[in-house]
Amino acid sequence: MEEKNMAEVLEKAEVLIEALPYIQRFNRKIIVVKYGGSAMIDEELKKHVIQDVTLLKLVGFKPIIVHGGGKEISKWVEKSGMEPVFINGLRKTDEATMEIAEMVLNRVGKSLVTLVEELGVKAISISGKDGGLLKVQKKYSQGKDIGYVGEITEVDPKILYDLLEKDFLPIVCPIGLDEQFDTYNINADDAACAIAKAVQAEKLAFLTDIEGVYKDPQDKNSLISELTVNEAKELLASGNIGGGMLPKLNSCIDAIMNGVSRVHILDGRIAHCLLLEIFTNKGIGTAILGEKETKFYHE
Amino acid sequence: MEEKNMAEVLEKAEVLIEALPYIQRFNRKIIVVKYGGSAMIDEELKKHVIQDVTLLKLVGFKPIIVHGGGKEISKWVEKSGMEPVFINGLRKTDEATMEIAEMVLNRVGKSLVTLVEELGVKAISISGKDGGLLKVQKKYSQGKDIGYVGEITEVDPKILYDLLEKDFLPIVCPIGLDEQFDTYNINADDAACAIAKAVQAEKLAFLTDIEGVYKDPQDKNSLISELTVNEAKELLASGNIGGGMLPKLNSCIDAIMNGVSRVHILDGRIAHCLLLEIFTNKGIGTAILGEKETKFYHE
Amino acid sequence: MEEKNMAEVLEKAEVLIEALPYIQRFNRKIIVVKYGGSAMIDEELKKHVIQDVTLLKLVGFKPIIVHGGGKEISKWVEKSGMEPVFINGLRKTDEATMEIAEMVLNRVGKSLVTLVEELGVKAISISGKDGGLLKVQKKYSQGKDIGYVGEITEVDPKILYDLLEKDFLPIVCPIGLDEQFDTYNINADDAACAIAKAVQAEKLAFLTDIEGVYKDPQDKNSLISELTVNEAKELLASGNIGGGMLPKLNSCIDAIMNGVSRVHILDGRIAHCLLLEIFTNKGIGTAILGEKETKFYHE
Amino acid sequence: MEEKNMAEVLEKAEVLIEALPYIQRFNRKIIVVKYGGSAMIDEELKKHVIQDVTLLKLVGFKPIIVHGGGKEISKWVEKSGMEPVFINGLRKTDEATMEIAEMVLNRVGKSLVTLVEELGVKAISISGKDGGLLKVQKKYSQGKDIGYVGEITEVDPKILYDLLEKDFLPIVCPIGLDEQFDTYNINADDAACAIAKAVQAEKLAFLTDIEGVYKDPQDKNSLISELTVNEAKELLASGNIGGGMLPKLNSCIDAIMNGVSRVHILDGRIAHCLLLEIFTNKGIGTAILGEKETKFYHE
Amino acid sequence: MEEKNMAEVLEKAEVLIEALPYIQRFNRKIIVVKYGGSAMIDEELKKHVIQDVTLLKLVGFKPIIVHGGGKEISKWVEKSGMEPVFINGLRKTDEATMEIAEMVLNRVGKSLVTLVEELGVKAISISGKDGGLLKVQKKYSQGKDIGYVGEITEVDPKILYDLLEKDFLPIVCPIGLDEQFDTYNINADDAACAIAKAVQAEKLAFLTDIEGVYKDPQDKNSLISELTVNEAKELLASGNIGGGMLPKLNSCIDAIMNGVSRVHILDGRIAHCLLLEIFTNKGIGTAILGEKETKFYHE
Amino acid sequence: MEEKNMAEVLEKAEVLIEALPYIQRFNRKIIVVKYGGSAMIDEELKKHVIQDVTLLKLVGFKPIIVHGGGKEISKWVEKSGMEPVFINGLRKTDEATMEIAEMVLNRVGKSLVTLVEELGVKAISISGKDGGLLKVQKKYSQGKDIGYVGEITEVDPKILYDLLEKDFLPIVCPIGLDEQFDTYNINADDAACAIAKAVQAEKLAFLTDIEGVYKDPQDKNSLISELTVNEAKELLASGNIGGGMLPKLNSCIDAIMNGVSRVHILDGRIAHCLLLEIFTNKGIGTAILGEKETKFYHE
Numbered sequence A, B, C, D, E, F: 001m002e003e004k005n006m007a008e009v010l011e012k013a014e015v016l017i018e019a020l021p022y023i024q025r026f027n028r029k030i031i032v033v034k035y036g037g038s039a040m041i042d043e044e045l046k047k048h049v050i051q052d053v054t055l056l057k058l059v060g061f062k063p064i065i066v067h068g069g070g071k072e073i074s075k076w077v078e079k080s081g082m083e084p085v086f087i088n089g090l091r092k093t094d095e096a097t098m099e100i101a102e103m104v105l106n107r108v109g110k111s112l113v114t115l116v117e118e119l120g121v122k123a124i125s126i127s128g129k130d131g132g133l134l135k136v137q138k139k140y141s142q143g144k145d146i147g148y149v150g151e152i153t154e155v156d157p158k159i160l161y162d163l164l165e166k167d168f169l170p171i172v173c174p175i176g177l178d179e180q181f182d183t184y185n186i187n188a189d190d191a192a193c194a195i196a197k198a199v200q201a202e203k204l205a206f207l208t209d210i211e212g213v214y215k216d217p218q219d220k221n222s223l224i225s226e227l228t229v230n231e232a233k234e235l236l237a238s239g240n241i242g243g244g245m246l247p248k249l250n251s252c253i254d255a256i257m258n259g260v261s262r263v264h265i266l267d268g269r270i271a272h273c274l275l276l277e278i279f280t281n282k283g284i285g286t287a288i289l290g291e292k293e294t295k296f297y298h299e
Helices: A003-026 A043-058 A071-079 A095-118 A158-165 A188-198 A229-237 A245-257 A273-279 B003-026 B043-058 B071-079 B095-118 B158-165 B188-198 B229-237 B245-257 B273-279 C003-026 C043-058 C071-079 C095-118 C158-165 C188-198 C229-238 C245-257 C273-279 D003-026 D043-058 D071-079 D095-118 D158-165 D188-198 D229-237 D245-257 D273-279 E003-026 E043-058 E071-079 E095-118 E158-165 E188-198 E229-238 E245-257 E273-279 F003-026 F043-058 F071-079 F095-118 F158-165 F188-198 F229-237 F245-257 F273-279
Strands: A030-035 A062-067 A123-127 A134-141 A144-155 A169-173 A175-177 A183-185 A203-208 A226-228 A262-267 A286-289 B030-035 B062-067 B123-127 B134-141 B144-155 B169-173 B175-177 B183-185 B203-208 B226-228 B262-267 B286-289 C030-035 C062-067 C123-127 C134-141 C144-155 C169-173 C175-177 C183-185 C203-208 C226-228 C262-267 C286-289 D030-035 D062-067 D123-127 D134-141 D144-155 D169-173 D175-177 D183-185 D203-208 D226-228 D262-267 D286-289 E030-035 E062-067 E123-127 E134-141 E144-155 E169-173 E175-177 E183-185 E203-208 E226-228 E262-267 E286-289 F030-035 F062-067 F123-127 F134-141 F144-155 F169-173 F175-177 F183-185 F203-208 F226-228 F262-267 F286-289
Touching: A003 A273, A003 F003, A003 F043, A003 F273, A030 A043, A030 A188, A043 A062, A043 A095, A043 A169, A043 A273, A043 F003, A062 A095, A062 A158, A062 A188, A071 A095, A095 A123, A095 A144, A095 A169, A095 A175, A095 A183, A095 B095, A095 B175, A123 A158, A123 B123, A144 A188, A158 A169, A175 B095, A188 A203, A188 A245, A203 A245, A203 A273, A226 A229, A229 A245, A229 A286, A245 A262, A245 A286, A262 A273, A273 F003, B003 B273, B003 C003, B003 C043, B003 C273, B030 B043, B030 B188, B043 B062, B043 B095, B043 B169, B043 B273, B043 C003, B062 B095, B062 B158, B062 B188, B071 B095, B095 B123, B095 B144, B095 B169, B095 B175, B095 B183, B123 B158, B144 B188, B158 B169, B188 B203, B188 B245, B203 B245, B203 B273, B226 B229, B229 B245, B229 B286, B245 B262, B245 B286, B262 B273, B273 C003, C003 C273, C030 C043, C030 C188, C043 C062, C043 C095, C043 C169, C043 C273, C062 C095, C062 C158, C062 C188, C071 C095, C095 C123, C095 C144, C095 C169, C095 C175, C095 C183, C095 D095, C095 D175, C123 C158, C123 D123, C144 C188, C158 C169, C175 D095, C188 C203, C188 C245, C203 C245, C203 C273, C226 C229, C229 C245, C229 C286, C245 C262, C245 C286, C262 C273, D003 D273, D003 E003, D003 E043, D003 E273, D030 D043, D030 D188, D043 D062, D043 D095, D043 D169, D043 D273, D043 E003, D062 D095, D062 D158, D062 D188, D071 D095, D095 D123, D095 D144, D095 D169, D095 D175, D095 D183, D123 D158, D144 D188, D158 D169, D188 D203, D188 D245, D203 D245, D203 D273, D226 D229, D229 D245, D229 D286, D245 D262, D245 D286, D262 D273, D273 E003, E003 E273, E030 E043, E030 E188, E043 E062, E043 E095, E043 E169, E043 E273, E062 E095, E062 E158, E062 E188, E071 E095, E095 E123, E095 E144, E095 E169, E095 E175, E095 E183, E095 F095, E095 F175, E123 E158, E123 F123, E144 E188, E158 E169, E175 F095, E188 E203, E188 E245, E203 E245, E203 E273, E226 E229, E229 E245, E229 E286, E245 E262, E245 E286, E262 E273, F003 F273, F030 F043, F030 F188, F043 F062, F043 F095, F043 F169, F043 F273, F062 F095, F062 F158, F062 F188, F071 F095, F095 F123, F095 F144, F095 F169, F095 F175, F095 F183, F123 F158, F144 F188, F158 F169, F188 F203, F188 F245, F203 F245, F203 F273, F226 F229, F229 F245, F229 F286, F245 F262, F245 F286, F262 F273
Parallel strands: A030 A062, A030 A203, A062 A169, A123 A169, A134 A175, A144 A183, A203 A262, A226 A286, B030 B062, B030 B203, B062 B169, B123 B169, B134 B175, B144 B183, B203 B262, B226 B286, C030 C062, C030 C203, C062 C169, C123 C169, C134 C175, C144 C183, C203 C262, C226 C286, D030 D062, D030 D203, D062 D169, D123 D169, D134 D175, D144 D183, D203 D262, D226 D286, E030 E062, E030 E203, E062 E169, E123 E169, E134 E175, E144 E183, E203 E262, E226 E286, F030 F062, F030 F203, F062 F169, F123 F169, F134 F175, F144 F183, F203 F262, F226 F286
Antiparallel strands: A134 A144, A175 A183, A262 A286, B134 B144, B175 B183, B262 B286, C134 C144, C175 C183, C262 C286, D134 D144, D175 D183, D262 D286, E134 E144, E175 E183, E262 E286, F134 F144, F175 F183, F262 F286
16 A cells, blocks of 8 residues: 555545544433434535434434424415415414325435435334424423424333334434324424433434534624533523524523533534544534533634 | 113223134234225225224234225325326326325325324334335336336335334335335335235235135125135136226235235224224125135135 | 114213223222222122233223132131131131132132233232232130231232233232241231232222121111211211121222222122212212312212 | 261262262253052052152152152042942043043142142142144054043143243143044053153153063063163063063163163162162162263163 | 261251351351461362362352462562562562562462362452452551552442352452552452451451461460450450461451451461361350450350 | 645545445445454554554444454464464464463553554454353364364353443454363464354445455466355366465355355455445455445446
């Protein structure tokens, strides 16, 4: 082998060896990945996310994907001659819209199954109806009835444990049943968070369309790599956090307070952001961690 | 208790006791139920079918439901501004149609899950993509390319065994992947038959919109209750069988020749036809059985 | 099928469906049946009891039968040239009598095994000696030594769990050993109650020769269908309960206070009383239930 | 410790060490012990047999006891005012006699359970009815109907495997059911032999009232310690074997030909004959062994 | 068989029967044997110890051997041209000495494996490095650095449970790693004691070169057979204990206070001392027992 | 993150993704690594080999290390005042030498355990004595007795399966016992080959001090990346192979003919050669593969 070639090849080995402590650390731990945003639309990014999650599975982690339906739902609502309506950022979900949402979300799940199985790993897509996974109640938006939008009241993780035990990669779409067994749509971030808490996940990773959390949203140089749950609370109290980040940061804090060790807000627009976050010492995005966790990424 | 009351109550007990030998005989045996036709459209019949299958599950059987999408697919094809096309009785399935079919079928599966769980039993709906259950190749209709219509080349039943072991009621929609991981629609009868063979089911039951097999289709009094696989072959050879019954009877014979003990063609328009067939000595429809099976129903 | 026939057949299906919620509710729960009285003497009733218990087994319950020896013991005592002696309602049990009692009780157990196995279910009859199930001490009747009559000091339920796990229907006769490993006869009601407590049975059912508990024993119309454990205590306190019912009601209360969810005093003279009690909403006899249990039979 | 004491104590250790290779050789192997004759009547010998079998259990063997009822049956037949009748050495067993035999045999089983449990080991006594262990058909004595005397047509050893797995010492009395579920008495030697074959026992040991097999029954010095199955056949062919030994030797050969490695005819009148046979190199009685087995006892 | 012979043989049986209650009592219990001293040097005694431990294994106990290296280490230190140095009775262990000690100890372990396997039992020898069994820190001798001599800070018994579950006889040499993964020698008595505590052994037996504990070391007739942990503490307080016995007695008390039921100081110079201690009622040496244990040996 | 940084980081991700198909392909497969030569002497290379094997373990492979003692044995032979003697390339192994070899090899094994455990993975080092792993007979060198040099006659892989099941990384040194339980040294290549065959390893990798197999040993450009077993046989027949490669190539062919899928002769002097061979498409050294295996590395 030529010398140049050899050097290049050696570098590869070192990347693999660099991953060793992370593989060892997270072996057989559950990682819930909220999959959405650009990473779900761009075909190339999509492929990368699936490769990342499949690799995690193969090296001994136990990933669970929770996905939304992205722009597909609106597309089909329109195709059916209706018009999407949003109230305070939440989709008004009448019966016809719910029907479409359920069809679209389940099909998205199956398309992810296809991609995983192309890589030789067994997957299964379910909704929160299967095995009674997600129980919900109607969610009101500032007092207004916005239809079949649910908030989770109970998670029964048995089906997830069963599927993980049988070595499947579970892919979950955020639909649940209420006590009358009516079908409800659920915010995918909320579903990912509730599931991560129910299975006491080691990690919860949100694939988003932002770079991470900024100390000062005006200053692009103020991206925070790591912050403890207490620092996150202070940040919230500072009033500097706004827009879509506010509920997300609240979710992160909620997850940490309820047994999840580490939550990651990743920039899903970066290829292999998930892998890089977990396997290298260059963090991508922002990590929120429990008080007892030690900062060890991103130095 | 009043005497009249008492007599009525006793009769109830006797019905339960009458079921005893059937429960004992089929305990822990797999029953594949092809669910379609009227029983899928009429809300009352639907409820009855689900009650029947759930009861089978609870008393120790291992049912697997395989369902079609019925008229829902055409409804949504039209809603999306397209027109359903059939060639030799098979739906021409271009990419857009396949997309709709997949959405509809998965949603039908989830609606069946909902009904089963209302009765307190855990169900899970999957498609042939999950766990690599159904592998297909393109099916040509008399040499014509009719799009994403597949015929099954391989069944990997592991996912079904896993779900049964974990005590779920599996509900399967007939969609599969080919070697290029493209999505294909599959005839639900074929899928039910292939699955029954792969899991060596004790029984395969088709819920249909006919009364059963007639010796002479012109003579409504010539309904056959039970026939052996050889008698079925003779009947086919006689040329008296036609229309939709021909492929179905061929499926039945195929199933029996490949390890399924008994195939039932049931009249799905009769409430609780499934339960009555299995638990009483009054048969509903026609049973085809292996040469070594003894006729014991329907005397 | 003729219409009349059809209607009749449909009714059958509905009886089975009516059983669904009860099967679901009691699935894999242990039911201890104290079997004695007329139901043990009348051959027709005997057959019905065995059918009932076997059906319970087959549909997923875990029944345990505890039986007495009824009139057989006295018959054999006389046959052997001795005379049965009773002191305060308890059989004076000298060594010779104990020998006969043990022989008779074990044979009764085996005859029940035979009946169960005729229905295709595996059974096993044991006594309290096997696996060290029942430990006793001598019981005195108002200070009098009445021989080998024991009261239970300890139940080691391991043998029952082992047999249930291996899918047998256990049939127990009420004989135990004291610390010197001498053989003692035990009251069958007491044995059933002690076993039900030890295995934390869902239900304990006494097959008796009475209709149930009366509010006023003089008034045949005052039969009580359901009463809570507190109501039962009040009834006892009222002084209205007498005769054989007094110790039985005390046993019921004891069982409920120690973890059994529901105790039934059934009229064993009614065919299939056990089945009717469990699978229909027409209660037979009287049910005593814990404070937290909701009355749902017998409305 | 004094020197004399020490020497004595050392000898003890050597006895234990001498047992080492036998324990190692037979570890987790099944030994069927046919228990009958004097060893069942003499209280001291009885105690010794039970100690022996219990020790075998504790050091890792899996013993199964098969016992007869000895003189107890005749005693109770007489006590009940009947007279025991024997035809060609087989007890004429009418219904009344069968009833008594069943009672007596089961009680004998329970008394053995008691003795084993006194030594701290869990035992369970069953009959061939339990778990469908022994299926029989009527046996005719030289063409004559002698009542409920059965010969074994089928052994279902599942119950024995279940009990051994759960660490019980199974004690079996030789009663079985025919196809009509009628109760039959079985010769205990035959039952032991059939069970040994069904569980592919390593050893089958008969406790008898003779010293063993003689080359020449007239010559008390011609006792044979070990003979191969072929030598046993030759001995039979020689015509020198007679009386009760003939069927026993036939049973031994039958057992060896069907998978039992070694059959022992032991002199049950010698205390601890079972232990001595297995744990020392001084054989007691006669061993019959398969052609491939090497003689290693008794040199 | 001759009468004299018979009597002798019977005596053997009685020795085996005498062992019965001890086998029953200690069945499946863990016994840690500290093996050292003369019993390790004399080839005949060595063979006896291995026979004893193997017999314990075969009759259902779970023995673990912890051994030292005896005079072998010094021999090899000298052979390598160095001189053994002892400071306050502890071997000064520089790097070269540690290297030799590790080589010698592991080879001793393998030689014990060989002896056990000659008897037909599977053994495995490990050091405290394997599976992270023993974690240590540097031990100072009265403030002095004496090199790689460690004291145990943590025991991870998983490897021992794994090996016992897989039916191996584990043989451990007292070497461990510190936090920097440097190799340390450990006192074998300390290692045995730490392991016994970590696995909550039923018994811990020290094979020593003394007869046991004396009430008065000057008086050879004052050997104590059994003393409770409180009596042992009093003895220590009395100041009568000295020399090598002092740390050993402290270890015994420590073990008892931390969950070991019984500790034995045995005279390893007596053949089969281990077996005699456990299986006969003549105790060898001194037993220290918890307050709740009843004295039952040595009467 | 800066752009340059980003690019570099992305490259890392791609290296990990590149490993995906190999991880998937070899998941849960056994890989036997013969560890020796320079890779065992150079401290840096040693660290790399251990990192590689540990990574293989963590990502789901089941590696087993078989190691020699390298120059350590000779060093200690000399230190003890003896002189190493080699006959036809085999070490003359008298009793004293064998003693040293055993000490050295076991210590080497423990030092590898230490290195693996530093990386957070549980290891255990054994010799062929433990669990009766390797049985040998004396090996003669061209008819000459060269002492305790053994050739393997039997491998009992149970201990390896047990340790793999319990998630240990087994490290084996090539020492075995003959039928008289004498200790023998074994050639490490032979031991690795015999073990690979016994466990039906997916891969057997030899770490050597050569680049691989040359078509023409004179021509350094004729290194062969992959050759089928038949091509390997032809190469042998060509007479072009000589020196130390000849027995090694014979071993490779033997392994392939007996169920090992692929054998690798790797250049142990290249850092991470093991990892590179398995995880990248740049092969290091030469692979010999079964006829049915497809060449897929090294294009």
